Amino acid sequence: MTRVRERLGLAIVVFTCYSGAAIGVTNAYPFSTFPMYSEDAPNFGARLVVKDQAGERREIERYESWTCAADLSFDDLEQTICPDGRTGQPTGYLVKEALDHIRDNPAAPHAVAEPVELIVRTWRLEGDQIRELDCPVAKCTAQLD
Secondary structure (H helix, E strand, O other): OOHHHHHHHHHHHHHHHHHHHHHHHHHOEEEEOOOOHOOOOEEEEEEEEEEEEOOEEEEEEEEEEEEEEEEEOHHHHHHHEEOOOEOOEEEEEEHHHHHHHHHHOOOOOOOEEEEEEEEEEEEEEEEEEEEEEEEEEEEEEEEOO
């Protein structure tokens, strides 16, 4: 019984010392408060998608035979201004993948393309409410795969 109490006491002392060092040092190996998890979480999310004439939203990869009225650049897509005046900022590597798909699938000579709108679908967390916004990027034509 005494042996169990000694181990428990030692465990409590070690845990207390480790916790104190982690809080005091904050982020130096092997002590850390893991700031990547403890800092404020983002209050928005955004995704580059296609909106068809019926208002349905789909992934860009589902379309081919692309033609857009405007020349699409990575910087313009990443910093799209939404109707509320703030930026809708989709994840960079996903924007690059989408642009690569659009550029790799230009309009075919006899493709039956439909008018679509390239948008940044943005979700903003405002208190307990989630506000959804469609931030227009470009008018295009594309064919559903």
